[in-house]
Amino acid sequence: MAAGLLDLSGLGLGHVLLRQWIGAVVCWAATVALLLTALPAEPEGVPTGVLVAYGAFLLLACADAARRARRVPLPSWASARRALVVPVALVLLAVPVGGAFAYGAARDEAKEQRLLDLLASADRLVKESQGQSFTSVESTYRTALTAYQQLGTEHAGSRAGKLVPDRLRAYYKAVSAPYEKKDHCQAVPALTHLRALPDTVDRALLGDLVGKADEPLAESWFECGTRTAGSAGQEATAGEHLNALLDTFPQSPYAQKIEPTLRETLRTHDRSTGAAPCDTATELRRFDTTVDLLPSATFGKLAKDTERAIQRGDFACGLDHFKKKEFTEAVSAMNDYVKAYPSSPQTPQARNVAIAAEIAAESPAAGAxxxxxxxxxxxxxxxxxxxDGPGEVELLYTGPVTGRITLPACAGCKTYPAVLPVGGKNKPCSGPSSTYPKRTLTLPPGTYHFLQKRDGTGTSSAVRKASKDTIESGYSYTNCLYVTTLFQ
Incomplete structure (x- = not known):
């Protein structure tokens, strides 16, 4: 019994008692192998197969020691103290038991350390992500958040798990930093993420963080949406922010301020029409894109007011091009205005400005x-x-009055040589007047600029010819249009 119990210590003492040194060495080797496998302690512990094998080995060693002890006499020192042998063997069983408890404590500490390392790793991710755009590091933040959630729920009793609530408050502060800096557009995705934390993180861990992002998010949606309405590339995003505010927090004071704030923005744009009309018209169109995305029941009047402001801006833009002698741009702008706003009171003047600009593109004096x-x-x-020429011809004129007329093609009319021979009879406009298509103008006296525009035909090239004439009272005038060529 003593030999068997002594071998249960894992130290091979049963074989030592019997002076069976080979068996003792084998026991020592097995124990050393176990220690090398188990130490240092890891959270996963010793593999089950190793423990089962070692336990089986100890039982075999005990059985071998007990078997040998029945045939081997005790040493003289052990015989003299026979009464103490079994009690000492029982006491020595405390060695493996104590070792098991010590190993369990070391393993628990290893688990705690691993959890603390996981916590520290999550903390580093949060720290590294601070100061960067949330959208660019969102995946990093979420990795840290997953670690906090795991520690706080699956390992709530660990030292690391107990620190999670404080870490979540630090996480909230890091993610919401753009809001604290009043960078509302950058704050929107960050605060949207923070507002959704209760969907992914245990509410008990969040504590007073639940709902904390609501008002900052409402403010950020409002500030970013109203400030970027009309900004290039932000039209749709601004509308999305404002709609999100209206849908999520319809009773918020920020939701009530959207319409008056946008109206003041419209007034500001409208007042700037005189300084930079073309830029203002462009900005107003972008602003209108945002307004059109909002509920028409609330923002319908603002949308109509914006459209009227755009109309004023388009007309002012065309005039600005004309005044700056940008005649090609003025023609395009005013023709677009005429098409877009046929019933506008400014349409007649816009049509005349387009005509004058087209003439001035050939004769700059017409744009004076x-x-x-x-x-x-x-x-x-x-x-x-x-x-008196092939093809249809258009005549544009500007002076005290402005307009354009179109004359149909002259059947049988042809081009004339640029240089007529002496005594030549083939002169322009020398045929019977009744043979030429005609139009009659009544022009108040003054100086006029004209532009003849004739499309090319199979026998002639396109013509654009500017001229200038003075109309005086008491006279009637004829103006015959023809085409000359160097090749006859």
Whole structure:
């Protein structure tokens, strides 16, 4: 019994008692192998297979020692103290038992340390992500958050788990930093994430963080949405922010301020039309894109006011191009205005400005002043315009009045040589007047600039020819349009 119990200590003492040194060495080797496998203690502990094998080995060693002890006499020192042998063997059983408890404590500490390392790793991720755009490091933040959630729920009783609530408050502060800096547009995705934390993190761990992001998010949606309405590339995003505010916090004071704030923005844009009308018109269109994304029941009047402001801006833009002698741009802007706003009171003048700008592109003097909306009212001096040339011809004019007429093609008319031979009879506009298509203008006296525009035909090239004439009272005028060429 003593030999068997002594071998249970794992130290091979049963074989030592019997002086069976080979068996003792084998026991020592097995125990050393176990220690090398088990130490240092790891959270996973010793593999089950190793423990089962070692336990089986101890039982075999005990059985071997007990078997040998029945045939081997005790040493003289042990015989003299026979009564103490069994008690000492029982006491020595405390060695493996104490070792098991010590190993369990070391293993628990290893587990705690591993959890603390996981906590420290999550802390580093949060610290490294601070100061960066949330959208660019969102995955990093979420990795840290997953670690906090795991520690706080699966290992709530550990030293690391008990620190999670404080870490979550630090996490909230790090993620919400853009809001603290009043960078509301950067704060929106960060605060949206923080507001959704109760969906992924235990509410008991969050404590007073639940709902803390609501008001900051409402403010950030409002500030970012209203400030970026009309900004290039932000039109749709601004609308999304404002709609999110209206849908999520409809009773928030920030939701009630959207319409008056946007209206003041519209007034600011409208007032700046005189300084930079083309830029303002562009900004107003972007602003209108945002407004159109909002509920029409609340923002319908603002949308209509914005459209009227755009119309004013488009007209002012065309005039600005004309005044700056940017005649090609003025033609395009005013023609677009005429098409977009056919019923506008400014449309007649816009049409005249486009005509004058087209003439001025060929003859800059025609752009000396901005034409009014005036057109011929039937009073003034008569000018009969004829077409003695192939193809349809258009005549643009500007002066005291502005306008354009179109004459149909002249059947049988041809081009004329640029240099007529002496005594030549083939002169322009020398045929019977009744053979030429005609239009009659009545022009108030004054200086006029004209532009003849004729498309090319199979036998002639396109023509754009500018001219200038003075119309005086008491006279009637004829204006015959023809085409010359160097090749006859």
């Amino acid at each position: 002043r901005v034409p009014s909306a005036a057109t011929s009212d039937g009073s003034g001096q008569v000018m009969v315009v004829s077409n």
